[in-house]
Amino acid sequence: MGLRAKVRSQGIVTILMNTGGKQDLVFGLEDVSYGYGAGDVLRSVDLKIPARKTILVAGPNGSGKTTLFKLLAGVLTPSQGSIRRWVPRGETGSLGHETYLYPGLTVLENLIFWCRLYQKKSAYDRLLEVLGRVGLKTVAYEPAAHLSRGMAQRLSLARVLALSPQVLLLDEPTAGLDVQSQDMMRKEITLARQRGATVLWITHSPEKDMPRADYVLQVGQGKICMKSCAQTGELPCGSR
Amino acid sequence: MWFQIAALAGKDIRLFLTRGHGLVLALLLGLLLIFLFSLAASGEQKISGAWAAAIFWMASCFSQVLVFNALYALEDVHKAREALLMAPMPAQTVWAGKAVAGGVILFVLQGVFIPACMVFLNLSAVHSWTWLLGSIALVDTGLIFLGALLGGMGAEQAGRDSLFTVILFPLFIPLLLAGIRLGGFVVEGLGLENPWAWVRLGASFDLVFGGLALLLFPFVYKE
Numbered sequence: 001m002g003l004r005a006k007v008r009s010q011g012i013v014t015i016l017m018n019t020g021g022k023q024d025l026v027f028g029l030e031d032v033s034y035g036y037g038a039g040d041v042l043r044s045v046d047l048k049i050p051a052r053k054t055i056l057v058a059g060p061n062g063s064g065k066t067t068l069f070k071l072l073a074g075v076l077t078p079s080q081g082s083i084r085r086w087v088p089r090g091e092t093g094s095l096g097h098e099t100y101l102y103p104g105l106t107v108l109e110n111l112i113f114w115c116r117l118y119q120k121k122s123a124y125d126r127l128l129e130v131l132g133r134v135g136l137k138t139v140a141y142e143p144a145a146h147l148s149r150g151m152a153q154r155l156s157l158a159r160v161l162a163l164s165p166q167v168l169l170l171d172e173p174t175a176g177l178d179v180q181s182q183d184m185m186r187k188e189i190t191l192a193r194q195r196g197a198t199v200l201w202i203t204h205s206p207e208k209d210m211p212r213a214d215y216v217l218q219v220g221q222g223k224i225c226m227k228s229c230a231q232t233g234e235l236p237c238g239s240r
Numbered sequence: 241m242w243f244q245i246a247a248l249a250g251k252d253i254r255l256f257l258t259r260g261h262g263l264v265l266a267l268l269l270g271l272l273l274i275f276l277f278s279l280a281a282s283g284e285q286k287i288s289g290a291w292a293a294a295i296f297w298m299a300s301c302f303s304q305v306l307v308f309n310a311l312y313a314l315e316d317v318h319k320a321r322e323a324l325l326m327a328p329m330p331a332q333t334v335w336a337g338k339a340v341a342g343g344v345i346l347f348v349l350q351g352v353f354i355p356a357c358m359v360f361l362n363l364s365a366v367h368s369w370t371w372l373l374g375s376i377a378l379v380d381t382g383l384i385f386l387g388a389l390l391g392g393m394g395a396e397q398a399g400r401d402s403l404f405t406v407i408l409f410p411l412f413i414p415l416l417l418a419g420i421r422l423g424g425f426v427v428e429g430l431g432l433e434n435p436w437a438w439v440r441l442g443a444s445f446d447l448v449f450g451g452l453a454l455l456l457f458p459f460v461y462k463e
Contacts, residue, residue: 073326075463090328098319104255116247117327152318 025086026051026167026198027072032081034067041067043222044081050215051086051166054189054199055226058206059219065202068219069094069169072200090118093165095173099156103145107136107155110144111162118163127162134158134184150177157185168192170201186212244329248337252311253344262310263345269306270299270353278360292361293423297379297416299353300346304383305405307345308391311338322463331458339388346380367429375422378442382415382449389453392461411449418442 027049034042041064049055049072057065070076071083073094101110108127115122131137134154139147147155153176160168170189174182190212192199203209206216218225256262277295281287315321324334354372357363366372390408418438425435 070322070463075322075325077462088328089326092326094323094326098322100320100323101318102251102255102314102320103317104259104314105251113247113251114323117244117324117329119243119328 024051025049027086028084029071030082030084032071032078032083034064034071034076034078034080040079040222042071042224045222045224047217047224047226049198049200051198052196053214054193054201054212055215055217056206056209056213057200057202057217057219058204063219064222064224065219066096066171068217068224069096069171069200069202073169087166090163091166092169093160093163093167094169094171095156095160096169096171097175099152100159101144101147101152101155103143105144106141107131107144107147108140110155111159114159115162120163130158130162133161133188135181150181153177154181154184157188161188165197167198168200170199172202172204174203241329241333244327244333245336245340248334249340249344252314252338252341255314256307256310256341256345262306263349266303266306266310266345266349267352270303270349271356273299273302274353274356274360281361287361287363288424289363289427290420290424292357292363292427293420294416295361296350296353296357296423297419300350300380301383301409301412301416303349303353304342304346304387305408307342307349308338308387309394311341311345312391312394321461325462331461332454334461335388335392335453335457338391339384342387342391343380343384346384347376350376350380363427367426371422371435372426375419375426375439375442378422378439378446379415379419381446382442383412385446385450385453386411389449389457389460392457415442415445418445 025048027047029045029047032042032045032047033040041062045068057068059065067076071078072085073092074089100114102113105113108124108131111127111130112122115127128137128140131140134157136151136154136158139151144152144155153173157173168189173189174185177185186209189199189201193212200217201209201213210216215226215228218227274295277298281291315324325331327333386408393407418441421438422435422442
């Protein structure tokens with residue numbers, strides 16, 4: 001394993017390792033703090049996110065889960081500490097409360113734009129296949145403004161799938177979806193896990209999602225604790 | 241990076257032009273200003289070239305405020321701004337994409353303002369089309385450099401139209417002076433001893449504020 005390049009940008013260090021395509025970690029947080037206004041939501045957090053694992057992120061509302069994701073995605077800069085990343089920025093896909101869509105573009109045009117921005121392949125056939133996986137192929141040429149909330153969320157998932165990143169940051173991806181769409185979302189998460197992606201997944205139903213996970217991140221009172229699913233007790237992890 | 245700039249600019253131009261109302265507002269505002277000032281000067285036998293240029297550049301400035309506010313508002317609807325910040329590119333790429341899109345749209349608007357000025361302000365001829373296009377390109381470059389920077393600063397801010405105008409217009413003064421003097425020379429073909437001095441002023445403005453925009457944009461366009 002050799003150090004190939006080290007890039008520092010606004011408190012985030014990206015380390016590109018010559019590991020022959022594999023690395024053990026994707027993110028490392030060192031003494032990271034972040035707050036809004038008076039108090040810190042996250043305080044002096046030290047954390048290492050292992051590669052190729054599925055990690056559930058759980059905690060009460062306002063505990064800092066979404067803030068953690070935004071720090072990992074590079075949207076926010078930590079007020080203290082540093083974040084090391086072992087994956088390039090373009091290999092992180094985020095699916096959250098906002099769909100990041102342009103209503104004035106068609107469904108397909110939205111995907112084409114994001115693929116071009118991330119310098120991924122934007123061939124029509126490939127993107128139509130991705131839309132087919134999320135059940136939106138029939139509306140590929142409709143303006144995104146015509147989509148319902150659930151369909152927009154599925155299009156947001158299609159955006160992430162089209163980018164095919166090494167790391168998925170999923171912030172309550174099943175929120176607002178019908179049962180069929182929730183099952184489709186969980187299936188895609190399982191497929192991502194099978195292809196070796198690292199999945200960080202905020203969920204408010206950990207009992208239901210724990211069988212698909214390797215670790216649980218408990219976020220609360222400014223701190224983060226990671227346990228393997230075997231240590232949390234109740235449900236077995238990794239079983240399908 | 242160039243490919244990403246092109247993707248951003250193409251997306252913005254498409255959304256701005258197909259949505260329609262942003263373009264119409266900017267166009268109407270500029271034409272209204274030209275028309276109102278033509279009424280003010282209706283008693284005059286002949287409007288000086290510098291005055292005509294001043295009216296043209298004032299219409300362009302006010303229109304470009306609307307243009308850049310609309311361009312950045314495109315990212316607010318579904319918080320696409322967050323996704324842009326996550327994308328594998330420096331923040332300056334967003335600035336460059338907005339500047340290119342704003343420049344193209346402004347050029348389209350000015351394509352309507354020029355004949356409007358000739359008609360409403362009773363201008364008979366243009367002394368040199370080369371100088372006209374060159375001076376427009378020179379001044380437009382500075383307008384879009386600053387417009388893209390301050391549009392990003394005002395993104396998701398209440399009252400950004402007012403903020404934009406208050407901060408931006410005083411900064412434009414040297415550039416607009418160059419545009420007005422060169423515009424007068426273009427219309428009348430005389431009375432300007434050394435137009436190249438004004439070209440140098442405009443080019444210096446563009447270089448300085450282009451560099452500042454590249455340095456400052458990552459700090460103004462973030463969560």
